[in-house]
Amino acid sequence: MTARQILTMARFEMLMAFRRRSLVILQVLFLASILFFANISRETNQTSVIVLPGEGSTPARIEDLNTLPEDAIPVWMRGVDLNLWYRSGGVSTTLIAALIIMGIAIVMFTNESIPLDRQYRVRELLDAMPLSRTAYLAGKVLGVWGGLLAISVLAALFSAVILRILLGPYDLRYLALLWLAFELPLILLAGGLAVLLTSWTRTRRGAVLMSLLVLPIVILLVALGIMSLSGIGVFIHPAYAFHILLSPDESAVEVVIGRIRDALPTLLGSLIASWCLAYGWQRLREGR
Amino acid sequence: MIEITDLTKTYNRSVHALNGVTLTIGTGMFGLLGPNGAGKTTLMRILAGLLRPTSGSATIFGNDVATLRGRMGVKALLGYLPQELGLYPNLNALEFLDYMAILKGVNDARQRRAQIDRLIQQVHLDDVAQRPLKTYSGGMKRRIGIAQALLGDPRLLIVDEPTSGLDPEERIRFRNLLVDMAQDRAIILSTHIVEDISQSCNDLAVMRGGRVIYRGAPADLIEQAKGHVWIVKGQRPDEQLILVSSLQMHDGVHYRAVGDASRYPGAVAAEPSLEDGYMWLMQDKRAGEREAARQQ
Numbered sequence: 001m002t003a004r005q006i007l008t009m010a011r012f013e014m015l016m017a018f019r020r021r022s023l024v025i026l027q028v029l030f031l032a033s034i035l036f037f038a039n040i041s042r043e044t045n046q047t048s049v050i051v052l053p054g055e056g057s058t059p060a061r062i063e064d065l066n067t068l069p070e071d072a073i074p075v076w077m078r079g080v081d082l083n084l085w086y087r088s089g090g091v092s093t094t095l096i097a098a099l100i101i102m103g104i105a106i107v108m109f110t111n112e113s114i115p116l117d118r119q120y121r122v123r124e125l126l127d128a129m130p131l132s133r134t135a136y137l138a139g140k141v142l143g144v145w146g147g148l149l150a151i152s153v154l155a156a157l158f159s160a161v162i163l164r165i166l167l168g169p170y171d172l173r174y175l176a177l178l179w180l181a182f183e184l185p186l187i188l189l190a191g192g193l194a195v196l197l198t199s200w201t202r203t204r205r206g207a208v209l210m211s212l213l214v215l216p217i218v219i220l221l222v223a224l225g226i227m228s229l230s231g232i233g234v235f236i237h238p239a240y241a242f243h244i245l246l247s248p249d250e251s252a253v254e255v256v257i258g259r260i261r262d263a264l265p266t267l268l269g270s271l272i273a274s275w276c277l278a279y280g281w282q283r284l285r286e287g288r
Numbered sequence: 289m290i291e292i293t294d295l296t297k298t299y300n301r302s303v304h305a306l307n308g309v310t311l312t313i314g315t316g317m318f319g320l321l322g323p324n325g326a327g328k329t330t331l332m333r334i335l336a337g338l339l340r341p342t343s344g345s346a347t348i349f350g351n352d353v354a355t356l357r358g359r360m361g362v363k364a365l366l367g368y369l370p371q372e373l374g375l376y377p378n379l380n381a382l383e384f385l386d387y388m389a390i391l392k393g394v395n396d397a398r399q400r401r402a403q404i405d406r407l408i409q410q411v412h413l414d415d416v417a418q419r420p421l422k423t424y425s426g427g428m429k430r431r432i433g434i435a436q437a438l439l440g441d442p443r444l445l446i447v448d449e450p451t452s453g454l455d456p457e458e459r460i461r462f463r464n465l466l467v468d469m470a471q472d473r474a475i476i477l478s479t480h481i482v483e484d485i486s487q488s489c490n491d492l493a494v495m496r497g498g499r500v501i502y503r504g505a506p507a508d509l510i511e512q513a514k515g516h517v518w519i520v521k522g523q524r525p526d527e528q529l530i531l532v533s534s535l536q537m538h539d540g541v542h543y544r545a546v547g548d549a550s551r552y553p554g555a556v557a558a559e560p561s562l563e564d565g566y567m568w569l570m571q572d573k574r575a576g577e578r579e580a581a582r583q584q
């Protein structure tokens with residue numbers, strides 16, 4: 001019965017978030033930020049000559065990258081299509097920069113989920129249902145996550161197309177990996193934190209004010225996530241470790257795994273802590 | 289069976305909303321009357337498992353509301369209509385009732401559909417069932433609240449001022465619906481419309497200041513007022529009497545008053561109604577309190 005209740009709550013939460021336009025606005029903001037940063041990437045990608053990393057490299061024209069003699073390319077970079085690789089750098093900067101904006105948007109447009117029950121005076125009804133505290137919170141969080149997931153799928157497809165148009169061909173595997181293992185987890189993290197940390201407010205206005213306090217925390221955590229997760233390209237090829245600040249070698253994979261391992265407790269811990277806070281608050285005020 | 293023993297509730301350590309309420313309520317319709325702030329809503333919210341009592345106990349079909357398990361047990365067999373009802377503005381009636389039904393554990397889709405269709409018809413909202421709830425009038429929202437409370441065929445129904453805002457036809461219809469349902473379940477109803485109780489309840493309690501000041505059948509409350517209800521013609525009764533109504537007739541104004549009006553010429557004793565019984569009870573209590581204050 002509980003699983004059924006949670007899933008039903010999630011379903012109706014998504015429906016209502018869509019109807020009150022929050023999800024629609026979020027979707028627009030997602031697409032707009034992707035478009036904005038994709039355009040910036042296009043501009044910065046317009047250099048015609050780059051210097052490959054490694055000692056003794058000489059400048060090379062982008063078109064010539066794939067015809068460079070073997071010894072002009074660092075060992076760890078050999079074996080990838082360097083043209084695709086070069087443009088995939090633009091994919092990476094676009095998605096990382098957009099994530100920050102999307103994180104802010106998520107905090108501002110998902111916080112109302114729980115407070116609105118009070119504002120609409122429906123909470124009294126829900127409290128009289130055989131619905132446990134855990135089921136209530138889980139239903140709310142899953143509802144927000146479901147909504148975010150839905151608009152993320154659209155945003156991912158949009159980014160795939162718009163980056164292809166603006167940057168030219170890039171490595172699709174890399175884009176897919178970034179969405180699955182980087183964007184989505186951090187988007188869900190931001191959504192979960194926003195719902196749980198504003199859960200004790202009683203109106204939409206209260207939730208928005210609270211969000212302003214919550215925002216720096218969430219952005220800090222998202223930034224931590226970005227720093228630790230953005231090297232995941234190494235799982236495709238060491239050359240795709242755009243954001244680990246060393247010249248990658250055989251140990252690049254370990255470095256990236258190490259960073260993820262270091263950050264995971266903080267990221268998951270923050271989510272669990274805010275769950276406990278929300279749960280504790282519910283328990284405290286219940287029955288007063 | 290509902291057993292309430294010496295129940296008290298104090299809000300914020302200072303507002304004594306309930307001061308030792310002891311009641312036994314069986315199946316059938318049970319009416320709660322009392323002035324604003326008497327503690328009716330507080331009592332009903334405790335029984336619904338929404339509020340923890342400060343002291344005392346309440347057991348509902350074997351579930352003790354002082355414990356979390358007991359409260360969940362109560363909620364599983366409860367239909368509740370709060371005094372201050374809210375609905376999700378962006379859902380339509382069918383969606384909203386579907387949502388609430390699943391939360392209540394009506395899991396079979398066909399059964400749910402049938403129940404919702406029946407209830408929508410019973411509250412006469414089939415024409416507007418597809419419209420978002422934010423477009424409903426106050427009384428229509430109230431009727432959705434009623435339908436929602438009846439979902440899942442609850443054994444205990446707690447309805448807090450269910451008829452406020454309903455038009456007369458709907459009020460009477462709802463009253464009859466409740467009476468039909470009361471055969472095999474407990475229904476607790478609070479209201480300020482005394483007529484609703486006199487037409488439907490065989491058992492009632494009157495609360496005042498967090499206490500039960502009367503418990504019994506409506507007929508007995510009426511009986512108490514016998515000989516204290518008068519029709520006074522032509523002259524407005526003074527403050528000693530409680531004026532219940534004044535009606536302009538062809539031979540002047542007829543005042544209906546509760547108290548002792550025998551000193552007025554042309555006063556005739558009238559047959560009391562439940563409302564008169566209630567007024568007499570209140571006036572009696574106030575007089576008692578004044579007396580007690582004087583003696584101190």
Ligand SMILES: Nc1ncnc2c1ncn2[C@@H]1O[C@H](COP(=O)(O)OP(=O)(O)OP(=O)(O)O)[C@@H](O)[C@H]1O
Nearest residue numbers: 299300303305322323324325326327328329330331
């Ligand atoms: N949440 C609360 N916090 C503090 N005091 C409260 C709260 N709810 C009710 N009270 C107080 O408790 C007392 C009883 O209130 P309650 O709502 O139970 O009365 P009621 O009989 O339902 O009145 P009404 O007929 O107006 O609905 C009142 O004095 C009220 O001011």
Ligand SMILES: [Mg+2]
Nearest residue numbers: 328329371448
């Ligand atoms: Mg009340």
